[in-house]
Amino acid sequence: xxxxxxxxxxxxxxxxxxxxxxxxxxxxxxxxxxxxxxxxxxxxxxxxxxxxxxxxxxxxxxxxxxxxxxxxxxxxxxxxxxxxxxxxxxxxxxxxxxxxxxxxxxxxxxxxxxxxxxxxxxxxxxxxxxxxxxxxxxxxxxxxxxxxxxxxxxxxxxxxxxxxxxxxxxxxxxxxxxxxxxxxxxxxxxxxxxxxxxxxxxxxxxxxxxxxxxxxxxxxxxxxxxxxxxxxxxxxxxxxxxxxxxxxxxxxxxxxxxxxxxxxxxxxxxxxxxxxxxxxxxxxxxxxxxxxxxxxxxxxxxxxxxxxxxxxxxxxxxxxxxxxxxxxxxxxxxxxxxxxxxxxxxxxxxxxxxxxxxxxxxxxxxxxxxxxxxxxxxxxxxxxxxxxxxxxxxxxxx
Amino acid sequence: xxxxxxxxxxxxxxxxxxxxxxxxxxxxxxxxxxxxxxxxxxxxxxxxxxxxxxxxxxxxxxxxxxxxxxxxxxxxxxxxxxxxxxxxxxxxxxxxxxxxxxxxxxxxxxxxxxxxxxxxxxxxxxxxxxxxxxxxxxxxxxxxxxxxxxxxxxxxxxxxxxxxxxxxxxxxxxxxxxxxxxxxxxxxxxxxxxxxxxxxxxxxxxxxxxxxxxxxxxxxxxxxxxxxxxxxxxxxxxxxxxxxxxxxxxxxxxxxxxxxxxxxxxxxxxxxxxxxxxxxxxxxxxxxxxxxxxxxxxxxxxxxxxxxxxxxxxxxxxxxxxxxxxxxxxxxxxxxxxxxxxxxxxxxxxxxxxxxxxxxxxxxxxxxxxxxxxxxxxxxxxxxxxxxxxxxxxxxxx
Numbered sequence: 001x002x003x004x005x006x007x008x009x010x011x012x013x014x015x016x017x018x019x020x021x022x023x024x025x026x027x028x029x030x031x032x033x034x035x036x037x038x039x040x041x042x043x044x045x046x047x048x049x050x051x052x053x054x055x056x057x058x059x060x061x062x063x064x065x066x067x068x069x070x071x072x073x074x075x076x077x078x079x080x081x082x083x084x085x086x087x088x089x090x091x092x093x094x095x096x097x098x099x100x101x102x103x104x105x106x107x108x109x110x111x112x113x114x115x116x117x118x119x120x121x122x123x124x125x126x127x128x129x130x131x132x133x134x135x136x137x138x139x140x141x142x143x144x145x146x147x148x149x150x151x152x153x154x155x156x157x158x159x160x161x162x163x164x165x166x167x168x169x170x171x172x173x174x175x176x177x178x179x180x181x182x183x184x185x186x187x188x189x190x191x192x193x194x195x196x197x198x199x200x201x202x203x204x205x206x207x208x209x210x211x212x213x214x215x216x217x218x219x220x221x222x223x224x225x226x227x228x229x230x231x232x233x234x235x236x237x238x239x240x241x242x243x244x245x246x247x248x249x250x251x252x253x254x255x256x257x258x259x260x261x262x263x264x265x266x267x268x269x270x271x272x273x274x275x276x277x278x279x280x281x282x283x284x285x286x287x288x289x290x291x292x293x294x295x296x297x298x299x300x301x302x303x304x305x306x307x308x309x310x311x312x313x314x315x316x317x318x319x320x321x322x323x324x325x326x327x328x329x330x331x332x333x334x335x336x337x338x339x340x341x342x343x344x345x346x347x348x349x350x351x352x353x354x355x356x357x358x359x360x361x362x363x364x365x366x367x368x369x370x371x372x373x374x375x376x377x378x379x380x381x382x383x384x385x386x387x388x389x390x391x392x393x394x395x396x397x398x
Numbered sequence: 399x400x401x402x403x404x405x406x407x408x409x410x411x412x413x414x415x416x417x418x419x420x421x422x423x424x425x426x427x428x429x430x431x432x433x434x435x436x437x438x439x440x441x442x443x444x445x446x447x448x449x450x451x452x453x454x455x456x457x458x459x460x461x462x463x464x465x466x467x468x469x470x471x472x473x474x475x476x477x478x479x480x481x482x483x484x485x486x487x488x489x490x491x492x493x494x495x496x497x498x499x500x501x502x503x504x505x506x507x508x509x510x511x512x513x514x515x516x517x518x519x520x521x522x523x524x525x526x527x528x529x530x531x532x533x534x535x536x537x538x539x540x541x542x543x544x545x546x547x548x549x550x551x552x553x554x555x556x557x558x559x560x561x562x563x564x565x566x567x568x569x570x571x572x573x574x575x576x577x578x579x580x581x582x583x584x585x586x587x588x589x590x591x592x593x594x595x596x597x598x599x600x601x602x603x604x605x606x607x608x609x610x611x612x613x614x615x616x617x618x619x620x621x622x623x624x625x626x627x628x629x630x631x632x633x634x635x636x637x638x639x640x641x642x643x644x645x646x647x648x649x650x651x652x653x654x655x656x657x658x659x660x661x662x663x664x665x666x667x668x669x670x671x672x673x674x675x676x677x678x679x680x681x682x683x684x685x686x687x688x689x690x691x692x693x694x695x696x697x698x699x700x701x702x703x704x705x706x707x708x709x710x711x712x713x714x715x716x717x718x719x720x721x722x723x724x725x726x727x728x729x730x731x732x733x734x735x736x737x738x739x740x741x742x743x744x745x746x747x748x749x750x751x752x753x754x755x756x757x758x759x760x761x762x763x764x765x766x767x768x769x770x771x772x773x774x775x776x777x778x779x780x781x782x783x784x785x786x787x788x789x790x791x792x793x794x795x796x
Contacts, residue, residue, distance in 0.1 A: 042744060042751040049731060050445075072718070072743040079719050080739050088735040320470070321477050333447060337486040341478050345470040346440060352750060353440040 006145070006209035006236045008268045008289075014382035016261055016287040019374045022268050024144050025193040025206050026084075026092040029059040031268065031289040032377075034280065034370045035094060036363055037297060039064045040071065041087040044297045045352075045359040048089050055332040055364050060092035060144075062292045065137050066101035066129070070122050074140035082142030082190030093191070094292070095143035097134045097176070097213075099150040100241070100273070111151060113168070131175035139183040142191020143208065147239065148176035150213040155247030162217035169215045170229040177233050180210045209236035211270060214259060217242055218251045223259045231264060238263050239270040240288075244279075253282060260287030277306055277369050281389055284373050285382070291370075296362030301355040303347050306365045308389075312340075312397045314358065319344045332364030404543070404607035404634045406666045406687075412780035414659055414685040417772045420666050422542050423591040423604050424482075424490040427457040429666065429687040430775075432678065432768045433492060434761055435695060437462045438469065439485040442695050443750075443757040446487050453730040453762050458490035458542075460690045463535050464499035464527070468520050472538035480540030480588030491589070492690070493541035495532045495574070495611075497548040498639070498671070509549060511566070529573035537581040540589020541606065545637065546574035548611040553645030560615035567613045568627040575631050578608045607634035609668060612657060615640055616649045621657050629662060636661050637668040638686075642677075651680060658685030675704055675767050679787055682771050683780070689768075694760030699753040701745050704763045706787075710738075710795045712756065717742045730762030 007023035008031075022029040036043045036051065038061045043051060051058040063083055068074070080086040083093055102109050102116045109118035115130025134149040149172050153165040183189065184207050193206040212235035216222030230238060240259060243252045256271060260283075263269045270290035271283050280291055296306065305312040307327035312319075314326075325335035326343065334343075334357045346354035369389070376385035405421035406429075420427040434441045434449065436459045441449060449456040461481055466472070478484040481491055500507050500514045507516035513528025532547040547570050551563035581587065582605050591604040610633035614620030628636060638657060641650045654669060658681075661667045668688035669681050678689055694704065703710040705725035710717075712724075723733035724741065732741075732755045744752035767787070774783035 040743070040747050040749060041740070042749050045750045045754075047448075047751070047754060048735065071747050072739070076719055076739065076743075080721050080737065085721075086737070086740055086743075088737075088740065321474055323478050323483075337446065339478065339484070339486075341470070341474065342439070342484055342486065345438070345474075345484075349438050349469050351438055351440050352443045352753065353445070355750065356443075356445060356754070 003203060003205035004236065005205050005207045006268070007203060008237070008266060010265070012378040012380075014377045014380055015285065017284050017373075017377050017382045018287060018289065019377040020268075020289065022289070023204060024060070024092045024209070025204050026090065026144050027059065029092060030374055032280075032284045032370055032373055033060060033290050034366045035060050035062045035290065035292040037062045037064075037292055037294045038087075040067050041083065043363070045301065045355045046297070046363065048087070050360055051363075052091070053333065056360070056367050058091070058363070058367060060094060061089065063093055063095045063141065063143060064098070064101060065095050065134060065141065066098035068141060069098065069137045070120050070127075074137045078140040078142075078190045082140070084142060084191055092145070093143040094145040095138050095141050095147065096272070097138070097147040097149040098129050099134070100152055102129050103152045113171075131172045132179040135176055135179040135183055136188070139180075139188040139208070140190055142189055144191060145237070146180060146208050146210045148173045148210065148212050148235070150215060150241055152242045152245065153215060153217040155217065155242075155245045155251070157217040159219055159222070162215075162219050162222050165217075166215045166222050166226045169213065170226065170233075173212050173230055173233050177210065177235070180208075184208065211235050211237040211239050213239045213241040213272070215242045218247055218255060220255065220258050223255055224262065227259060227262055235267070237268040237270060239272050241272045243271065244274045249279075252279075253286070256283050256286045256288060263287070277366060278390060278393055280366070280369060281373060281386055284377075285386055296366045297359050300359030300362045303354070303358065305358055306362050307397055308365075308392045309395050309397045310393045314340065314344050314347050314354070316344075326361050327365065330361065330365060330368070332361050332368070334361040334364070401601060401603035402634065403603050403605045404666070405601060406635070406664060408663070410776040410778075412775045412778055413683065415682050415771075415775050415780045416685060416687065417775040418687065420687070421602060422458070422490045422607070423602050424488065424542050425457065427490060428772055430678075430682045430768055430771055431458065431688050432764045433458050433460045433688065433690040435460045435690055435692045436485075438465050439481065441761070443699065443753045444695070444761065446485070448758055449761075450489070451731065454758070454765050456489070456761070456765060458492060459487065461491055461493045461539065461541060462496070462499060463493050463532060463539065464496035466539060467496065467535045468518050468525075472535045476538040476540075476588045480538070482540060482589055490543070491539075491541040492543040493536050493539050493545065494670070495536070495545040495547040496527050497532070498550055500527050501550045511569075529570045530577040533574055533577040533581055534586070537586040537606070538588055540587055542589060543635070544578060544606050544608045546571045546608065546610050546633070548613060548639055550640045550643065551613060551615040553615065553640075553643045553649070555615040557617055557620070560613075560617050560620050563615075564613045564620050564624045567611065568624065568631075571610050571628055571631050575608065575633070578606075582606065609633055609635040609637050611637045611639040611670070613640045616645055616653060618653065618656050621653055622660065625657060625660055633665070635666040635668060637670050639670045641669065642672045647677075650677075651684070654681050654684045654686060661685070675764060676788060676791055678764070678767060679771060679784055682775075683784055694764045695757050698757035698760045701752070701756065703756055704760050705795055706763075706790045707793050707795045708791045712738065712742050712745050712752070714742075724759050725763065728759065728763060728766070730759050730766070732759040732762070
């Protein structure tokens with residue numbers, strides 16, 4: 001296999017901000033890109049037809065290895081032909097490694113050199129997740145981008161704690177890579193694509209891609225060391241993990257600002273679990289290509305809309321008779337059709353459609369923001385876009 | 399106003415079964431027709447785009463006066479331009495009168511000649527609903543078809559009880575008609591359509607239509623008397639109410655069989671709140687044109703799918719690895735894309751998408767059944783269709 005599993009081609013730069021094309025076995029993805037989160041094989045409240053429609057046009061979504069491993073189980077998904085076929089989605093899928101979810105269990109898990117033992121939040125059964133198991137599950141899922149199994153340190157971790165954690169992540173990264181390669185050779189990838197018809201993808205192997213994860217909490221020298229160790233092992237792409245886990249926002253920005261420019265320029269750079277629309281734009285400005293976050297979906301379900309003028313709480317009485325759309329600058333299918341008054345009524349009466357529509361609008365806002373980011377970078381206008389965007393979201397919804 | 403608010407043109411008959419065109423101010427509706435229920439201004443779990451898509455193509459949906467009056471209130475909806483504009487739906491809307499919902503409150507309501515006093519299930523406040531109030535609320539909603547305010551008798555009501563209730567309904571029908579006409583003259587209809595562009599609708603007045611309701615429980619002579627009294631008052635269409643309220647199915651069938659053929663042949667006949675797919679086909683065979691029922695939406699939310707081979711409970715373990723669609727004979731967007739295994743996973747993990755997709759499929763099955771019913775009647779093949787359909791739904795899902 002001399003062909004690569006994934007390709008990244010830089011198209012334009014504007015300062016540290018970059019726009020490129022991420023070539024995957026399931027099509028080309030323009031970057032910077034936002035990936036909606038589909039924890040259990042569904043972007044909550046959203047039909048795949050909606051994700052594919054022009055106002056969202058999500059090119060890649062994320063699945064959670066931990067959650068899918070527990071339910072319905074990797075075996076069932078593999079039997080059904082892998083995660084793409086199981087859920088009915090032909091576009092690209094990225095799966096995380098389960099490391100972060102297991103780490104989030106806190107007292108319910110025990111971390112050793114070998115891996116992590118934990119009790120399932122579903123049935124209380126004892127489970128063991130390791131780099132090898134994570135790679136096996138992700139091969140059974142057949143996602144297009146696999147994440148190495150990592151260990152996360154708390155946002156306020158001491159230098160010593162963070163370094164130990166980072167070194168463990170490095171050892172696990174090597175084991176991840178090793179088991180991942182063996183699985184590819186053993187043909188265990190449920191999502192293997194034999195050949196692609198589009199010329200852009202003809203250079204690809206059709207195999208899964210594997211991304212490494214840089215850890216080190218808020219300690220910049222640990223982050224640099226983690227990056228070196230990760231690049232030394234060699235991955236198809238590189239992620240920044242362990243951010244947006246309780247640290248100050250300024251800390252997150254400074255880690256990204258310091259580390260992103262040091263990441264291999266010819267590989268995609270993925271900032272995991274981040275963030276608000278402002279965070280996305282700010283971290284693009286610092287060199288990031290890929291993002292995922294539950295904010296648009298989760299906050300949609302709790303009645304919060306993201307708009308070009310900031311957040312809007314649909315519960316507020318001020319919208320009771322407001323016939324305007326959530327965001328007057330938005331052309332998504334929700335804003336084209338429905339008023340704040342109607343959405344408020346749906347939310348207050350507990351109707352499922354409130355979650356469905358608010359989630360849709362929020363995803364549209366995140367995805368459209370990234371579309372505009374790409375356009376701004378390509379036209380050399382990113383600085384102005386960034387300033388105007390931040391002014392907008394800070395101006396307040398009236 | 400010499401033009402009619404609604405038109406009904408018979409296109410074909412096959413035995414008692416009839417197929418026609420119901421002309422409304424918001425387009426022509428082929429009958430027999432099934433109307434999805436949109437209680438609070440939303441067909442639960444379903445986007446309007448899905449209702450409009452070719453696999454559903456719902457031409458008319460129902461709204462509940464009682465529920466919308468309590469939340470968000472008729473005033474807010476009228477201020478937002480009526481129910482169509484409030485919810486973002488340009489096709490036809492029928493609203494019930496609230497009579498049935500108030501009656502269902504049981505001990506929480508008190509019925510007098512004047513109307514019904516009850517406590518709101520939302521905030522416990524004391525409310526009063528009467529023929530006049532119901533007409534006023536339905537005018538504020540601006541629905542295309544308004545239902546007279548009626549009183550329902552229990553399925554097992556004695557002759558005396560049922561006759562009193564039926565006579566009250568007749569007096570309320572007259573008051574409904576009277577207030578309705580006054581409101582139309584007073585221009586209180588929030589959904590008024592000035593002129594229609596399509597030639598078929600050019601004959602229509604653009605006003606709301608009003609349907610009368612035949613009551614009388616299971617007593618055929620009371621039903622006949624009720625029909626006579628209702629027709630004497632004169633309505634744009636006639637409904638059979640007070641069925642599917644706990645009586646034996648054979649009772650419901652015999653009431654429909656006896657009464658439907660006596661209903662004015664040049665007006666639409668609407669069987670309220672009915673029923674299963676078999677009920678729909680059986681009542682079309684007895685002369686009914688219009689149906690509404692919560693079964694496809696409500697049962698979809700509890701994991702039950704209606705299929706051409708009967709009901710399917712998505713929770714069953716037998717579907718855990720089943721890659722087939724819910725119904726192999728169905729071409730709806732859910733069956734074209736998703737497997738039983740995936741839908742079961744969504745349901746068991748409590749994902750909203752389970753309700754969304756099962757509801758969609760169920761609506762597709764009901765609406766497609768009616769499409770096939772219409773085609774069978776028009777091609778003179780309804781008897782065979784009916785036999786094969788019933789054989790199918792009784793054969794059991796494998």
